[in-house]
Amino acid sequence: MKRKGFTLINFFGLSTGMAVCILLVLYIQHELGYDNFHERGGQVYRLALERKYPGRSAFIGGIPQSIGQAVKHEFPEVLESTRVLNFGYDGAIVNVDEKQFTEKAVLVADSNFFRVFTGSFLQGDVNTALQKPGTVVLNESTAKRYFGSVENAMGKQIIVNEFQEHIVSGVCKDWPEKSHIQFNILMTTSGMNYLNTPQYVYFGPYTYLLLNKNASAAELEAKLPLVVEKYVSGLVERLFGEAYDKFIAEGNGYRYFLQPIEKIHLTSELEDELRPAGSIRSIRIFGAIACFILFLACINFINLSTALSVERAREVGIRKTFGSRRTGLIRQFLFESVLFCFASMLVAMLLAFLLMPLLNKIAGNDISFTWLLHPLRLLLLLIFSILIGVVAGLYPAFVLSSLNPMMVLKGRFKYNKRGIALRNGLVIFQFAVSAILIICTVMVNKQMQFMLGDKLGFRRDNIIFLDGLSQLRALSSQGTMVDARQSFIDEISKIAGVEEVTKCSGLPGKDESGGGATWVALENNNSRTQKVMQADENYLELLGLELKEGRFFSNTFPTDSLGLVLNESAVRDLGLKNPIGARIISKEPIFNPNDGKTQFIFTVIGVIKDFHFQSLYKKIAPLILLNSNKFGWNSAGVRISGNHFKTSLTEIVKTWSRFDQKRDLRFSFLDQNLAEQYKLEQTEQKLFTIFSLLAILIACVGLFGLATFSTLQRAREISIRKVLGAVPGNIIMILSKDFLTLVIIASFIAFPIAGWGMYNWLQNFTYRVNISWWVFLLAGSITCMIGLLTISYQAIKAAFANPLKSLKTE
Numbered sequence: 061m062k063r064k065g066f067t068l069i070n071f072f073g074l075s076t077g078m079a080v081c082i083l084l085v086l087y088i089q090h091e092l093g094y095d096n097f098h099e100r101g102g103q104v105y106r107l108a109l110e111r112k113y114p115g116r117s118a119f120i121g122g123i124p125q126s127i128g129q130a131v132k133h134e135f136p137e138v139l140e141s142t143r144v145l146n147f148g149y150d151g152a153i154v155n156v157d158e159k160q161f162t163e164k165a166v167l168v169a170d171s172n173f174f175r176v177f178t179g180s181f182l183q184g185d186v187n188t189a190l191q192k193p194g195t196v197v198l199n200e201s202t203a204k205r206y207f208g209s210v211e212n213a214m215g216k217q218i219i220v221n222e223f224q225e226h227i228v229s230g231v232c233k234d235w236p237e238k239s240h241i242q243f244n245i246l247m248t249t250s251g252m253n254y255l256n257t258p259q260y261v262y263f264g265p266y267t268y269l270l271l272n273k274n275a276s277a278a279e280l281e282a283k284l285p286l287v288v289e290k291y292v293s294g295l296v297e298r299l300f301g302e303a304y305d306k307f308i309a310e311g312n313g314y315r316y317f318l319q320p321i322e323k324i325h326l327t328s329e330l331e332d333e334l335r336p337a338g339s340i341r342s343i344r345i346f347g348a349i350a351c352f353i354l355f356l357a358c359i360n361f362i363n364l365s366t367a368l369s370v371e372r373a374r375e376v377g378i379r380k381t382f383g384s385r386r387t388g389l390i391r392q393f394l395f396e397s398v399l400f401c402f403a404s405m406l407v408a409m410l411l412a413f414l415l416m417p418l419l420n421k422i423a424g425n426d427i428s429f430t431w432l433l434h435p436l437r438l439l440l441l442l443i444f445s446i447l448i449g450v451v452a453g454l455y456p457a458f459v460l461s462s463l464n465p466m467m468v469l470k471g472r473f474k475y476n477k478r479g480i481a482l483r484n485g486l487v488i489f490q491f492a493v494s495a496i497l498i499i500c501t502v503m504v505n506k507q508m509q510f511m512l513g514d515k516l517g518f519r520r521d522n523i524i525f526l527d528g529l530s531q532l533r534a535l536s537s538q539g540t541m542v543d544a545r546q547s548f549i550d551e552i553s554k555i556a557g558v559e560e561v562t563k564c565s566g567l568p569g570k571d572e573s574g575g576g577a578t579w580v581a582l583e584n585n586n587s588r589t590q591k592v593m594q595a596d597e598n599y600l601e602l603l604g605l606e607l608k609e610g611r612f613f614s615n616t617f618p619t620d621s622l623g624l625v626l627n628e629s630a631v632r633d634l635g636l637k638n639p640i641g642a643r644i645i646s647k648e649p650i651f652n653p654n655d656g657k658t659q660f661i662f663t664v665i666g667v668i669k670d671f672h673f674q675s676l677y678k679k680i681a682p683l684i685l686l687n688s689n690k691f692g693w694n695s696a697g698v699r700i701s702g703n704h705f706k707t708s709l710t711e712i713v714k715t716w717s718r719f720d721q722k723r724d725l726r727f728s729f730l731d732q733n734l735a736e737q738y739k740l741e742q743t744e745q746k747l748f749t750i751f752s753l754l755a756i757l758i759a760c761v762g763l764f765g766l767a768t769f770s771t772l773q774r775a776r777e778i779s780i781r782k783v784l785g786a787v788p789g790n791i792i793m794i795l796s797k798d799f800l801t802l803v804i805i806a807s808f809i810a811f812p813i814a815g816w817g818m819y820n821w822l823q824n825f826t827y828r829v830n831i832s833w834w835v836f837l838l839a840g841s842i843t844c845m846i847g848l849l850t851i852s853y854q855a856i857k858a859a860f861a862n863p864l865k866s867l868k869t870e
Contacts (some may be wrong), residue, residue, distance in 0.1 A: 070364045071404060071762040078408030078445075080754050082432065083419055084350035086412070087747075090427045091338050094325035098178040099225075100270065103139075105277055105318040105779040107131065108330060113589060114289040114311035115632065116679050121266050121330040124559025125257045127316070128267035131290050137275035142170040142177075143255075145265035146334065146445060147220075147247060153531075153723055153759070154245070155219040156206045158506070160535070160722055166220075167243040167334075168265075171250055176243070176270045183214045193251025195229035202244040203231045220247075220529065240324045240335050260291045261299060265578065266334065268321070277318050284316040299578060300587040319754040344746050346751070352493055353446075353755045359404040359486050361397075361452040376379055376460050388519060389461035397453025398446050405445035421840045423737070423748050427438045435787025450563060451481065451556070487733040490759040491843055492706035492813075497752040499814035500821075502829065504745050507822065510829045511738050517671030518568060519604035522728040523699045524709065525567050530694035532719060548719050549696060554693030557704025561817040567603070568673040569733030579684065581634045582643045582661075588633050591681045592651075594688035595625075600668070602699050610640040610666035613621075613687050621690040630665055632684035639664050651691065676827040677739045754845065763799075763850040771795065771857070774813075778861070788860055796848060801845050814839070836865045 061067075074491065095101060107128055109120045128141035147166035151566050154161045171190040173179075180187060184199060195391045196218065198206070203213035218226050226247065235242055249255045255265070271277065293304040294315055300307055307313075326340040376389060409432070416429050431437070455602045485565055532544045545563075553561045577592045583639050597620075599605075599610040608628065613620050624644060631639045642664040646652060670680045709727075716725035771778075778791055815831060822828040 062687075063513060069406070069761055069764065070361060070400075073360040073364075073758050074357050074401065074404040075407040076754065077360075077449075077758050078405055079351050079411035079415065080751060081350045081354045081625075082408060082412040083415060084353075084751070086416070086427050086429070086432065087419065087423060087425075088343050088347060089431065090238070090425055091326060091343055094338070095321050096862060097236050097239075098321070100176075100178075101322050102320075103271045103273060103275075103462075104176055105269050105271065106321060106324060106328075107269055108328075108777055109263075110313075110315040111319065111589075112311060112313035112315065113212050116681070118678075118681075119625065120263055120331045121332050121334075122263045122327075122396060123265075123267055123316070124260045124262055124292075125255055125264035126260050126266075127287065127291070128261070128269065129283065130287050130619050131269065131316075131524070134287055134290075135280060137272045137280055139272060140176050140270040141267060142175070143170050143249065143265035144169045144241065144334070147777075148243075150246075153222065154206075155222065156216075159206075161206070163244055165242050165244040166245045167241070167245070168249055168255075168634045173246070175825050177267055179235070180233040182210050182231045182233060186232075189230030190246070191250060192227075192246040192831050193248065194224075194226050195248050195250070196226045197230040197232055197246040199229055199232055199234045199244055201234050215676055216235055218245075218672065220245075225307065238325075240321075240328075240333065242335060246587050261295050269318070277320070281316075281318050283313060288314045288316065301558070301580070302587065321658075329677075330684070331674075336739060339740055339744070341821070342740070345744070346747065349497075349748070349751050349755065352497075353751065353758060356446060356490060356493065356758045356762060357618070358452045358775070359490065360758060362455050363486060365708040367831060372460060375441045386461045390457045393457035394450060394453045395461060397457070398449030401449030401452065402442070405441060409441070419747075422750070423743050445461050448740075481833075487763065487799070487802045488806045490762055490808065491803050492810040494756050494759050494809035494846060495807055495839045495843045496814040496817070499810070499835055499843050500599065500818060501749050501824075502835050502838065503818045504748055506829050507825065508738065508741060510827075511825075515672075515827075516734070518606070519602075519699075520568075520672075520731045520734060522688060522702050522705055523567070523602065523697055524712075524729050525730055526696040526698060527726045527728070528694070528723075531723075538698055544719055545693075548715065551715050552698065552712050555708055555715070556692055557701045557708035558580070558698060558712075559701055560598050560697075560699040562598040562600055562602045562697045563594075563596045563694055564695055564697060565686045565688065566695055567730055567733070569730055569737060570672070577684075578647045579634070580645050580647065581636060582645065584635050586635045587647075588682065590630055591673075591683045592634065593683065593685055594691050594693050595685045596638050596688045596693070599685070599697070602697050605671060606669040608667045608669050610664070612666050612668075612686075613689075617665075618663065619663070621687050622660055622662050623687060624662045625666040625668060625685040626664055627668050627680070627683040627713070628670045629680050630684055633682040636664070639667050644686070651686070672827070676825050679826045699854070703865075760846060760850045763847060788856070792852070792856060796851060799847050799851055800844060801843050803840075807843065810839070810843075811836050 087100050100102060106121070106713065107123060109123045111120055122145065128143060132138040134139040145168050147168050150161050152166045165299055165725075169190065173190060174181075181189070181195075182201075184197070189195065196709045198213055198255065206218065207213040213228045213231050213402065214282050218227050218228065220226060271280065296307055297304050324337070326338045326343060328337050330337075353619060355364055379389065413429050413433075418427075420427055432441075469689045519777065523746050529548070532548055549563060551562055552558060576589050578587060578589050580587045595613070598614040600607065612625060613623060617623070626634075626636075626639060634642075634644070635644050644662045645659050646662070668685075673681060673683060698712065713725050713729075774795070779793075781794075783792065815836070818831055822831070
């Protein structure tokens with residue numbers, strides 16, 4: 061009560077540190093809890109593929125559709141194999157009586173889905189719900205949204221995409237949010253013949269295996285190459301036209317591996333995921349920050365308690381004179397410390413509760429504070445606060461209880477060198493942590509600016525992506541429904557402010573952009589699997605791509621229907637020395653005549669500079685652009701003038717409504733799509749920056765305590781210096797010099813640690829920024845500035861204090 065300012069500072073530092081630690085623990089436990097609700101989750105694994113190409117690899121989740129059954133057939137330790145796939149990335153239009161719904165979360169699964177995964181059924185039979193063709197399982201929310209209640213949904217019909225009729229055969233509880241699989245509608249593969257045709261090469265559904273309880277996943281994974289050799293090698297030889305051994309020697313290959321379902325969310329790094337994954341790296345980083353912050357808060361508590369001990373020393377001397385034992389004093393100070401920590405924990409829980417909505421908003425999660433209110437966890441928090449109180453109070457308690465009462469009452473006590481060394485060590489630690497966090501924050505922000513900046517190789521501003529155009533139909537003069545896509549494109553091209561429109565299969569910003577296909581260069585017989593996208597004559601101009609050789613598609617050249625435009629990586633991959641005019645064939649049926657006997661011969665007409673059509677995590681893949689006027693398109697890109705953006709977009713939506721009154725136009729902004737690719741990184745960036753600033757703030761509180769302690773210890777020295785003629789500037793420099801020395805020592809410790817940590821973090825990106833020298837200089841300067849600003853208050857106060865007030869009491 062006597063030192064209310066000190067008490068509030070101490071209370072603020074400790075409770076804030078605890079609150080941040082609680083928030084980070086809640087975030088970490090939320091991320092660690094994915095897919096742990098399945099009864100046999102420890103036996104479920106996803107079968108994934110590393111597809112090796114010369115010079116690169118792609119890690120694929122959607123594997124060939126028959127591989128899972130082959131594994132089950134070959135190895136008895138596999139009890140079940142079930143497949144899951146998206147019903148198109150565009151979702152579906154669902155008609156229920158006279159109502160229409162747009163559904164994104166639509167999955168297709170094998171009939172044994174619920175024998176592998178645990179679902180709680182409200183209606184229907186969990187064992188037979190997906191066995192009959194044309195049946196679907198709805199989750200509870202969807203059933204109520206469509207039919208008003210769960211009971212009303214059973215046996216009712218829904219129509220998907222205006223032509224597929226399905227009967228509701230079951231309703232299950234809403235799938236837990238903490239799962240890498242999410243669905244509102246679950247359709248069955250029964251009756252879908254194309255999914256039941258043997259196929260061992262082309263990418264397809266996600267495949268999950270349920271193993272025997274005693275089976276070893278590592279041993280099964282070691283045997284998976286036998287499946288490749290038996291089922292895949294012969295098909296590869298026919299597809300690529302070369303011996304399998306030569307195919308492997310060139311750097312190609314198929315390596316299947318198993319992913320434990322409970323670890324998919326945090327450890328999977330596949331190109332295609334059913335839902336955006338988390339990151340075990342984030343958990344480790346935020347776990348370390350939580351420990352740092354809590355440690356800093358405890359250090360502050362020790363420092364400030366030690367600073368106050370100058371005034372409590374006489375109390376100890378008097379108590380000892382009246383017969384108090386040292387053990388009794390230790391118990392007293394420890395009890396005060398524990399009581400203080402317990403009160404801080406209560407305030408910390410209140411702060412965490414109030415800040416939880418902000419954390420959920422930043423992280424994009426639905427983290428529940430109620431998880432913390434379980435009796436066992438509350439007990440652990442109580443024990444935790446007691447432990448912190450004991451640990452943080454030990455040093456002040458033992459120091460104060462060891463004081464000599466005679467020396468104290470005469471005013472002749474001072475702290476030993478070990479105490480001074482400890483406090484200096486704590487200051488160095490705080491400065492080092494601050495410098496490390498500053499460097500990491502700058503580098504994380506620098507990398508994010510690079511990823512979303514102008515280094516991508518294409519224009520991204522004022523471009524919208526129109527999706528789901530494949531079903532656009534209009535009534536012809538003869539009364540029949542005809543394809544209306546071109547008419548729609550023609551109409552929006554006339555809108556004021558629309559600068560460019562391209563018909564394409566996709567734009568950058570989505571990792572599924574560009575399907576894979578096998579191509580053979582006739583001049584050298586090189587056979588390669590490359591990414592393929594469809595584009596028209598406006599694609600180059602819309603994205604501002606750079607043409608390196610030749611030309612782009614043009615309506616003035618009829619032969620461009622079989623023309624190809626390659627990126628630089630595709631030219632290198634195919635080994636083309638003179639790419640313009642090179643002839644290439646495809647082994648894919650969709651890029652050849654329907655007779656199944658002849659092949660189109662494509663001609664390379666242009667080469668574009670490599671651009672990042674996929675995420676910066678991946679090396680730029682070889683890309684082949686085909687003419688969308690010949691090989692189809694289902695999307696469009698539109699570039700709008702910045703001055704007319706809002707009005708032009710409104711006109712595009714109105715134009716769509718004239719063509720399709722039932723469906724809303726699905727559009728997205730290219731820059732937002734790019735940002736969505738790095739949503740996890742942006743979340744990490746925001747959280748890391750916020751918690752780093754909080755850690756630095758808490759360190760400043762501790763530094764303030766040390767500055768106060770140092771000033772109190774040197775009060776007589778400062779007074780004597782002032783009497784002998786020292787000016788305030790001299791006093792401030794004397795008090796600041798020692799701290800600046802500690803900053804320099806801390807910087808030499810922090811720089812290599814931060815550099816090593818950031819180097820390893822940046823290795824996650826194929827394309828990344830360099831760690832510049834100025835980042836360390838900036839961190840050192842900011843750390844010095846933080847230190848100076850923190851101690852300046854006490855230094856200035858001491859410099860301008862009346863020296864007589866201090867000297868007359870000595």
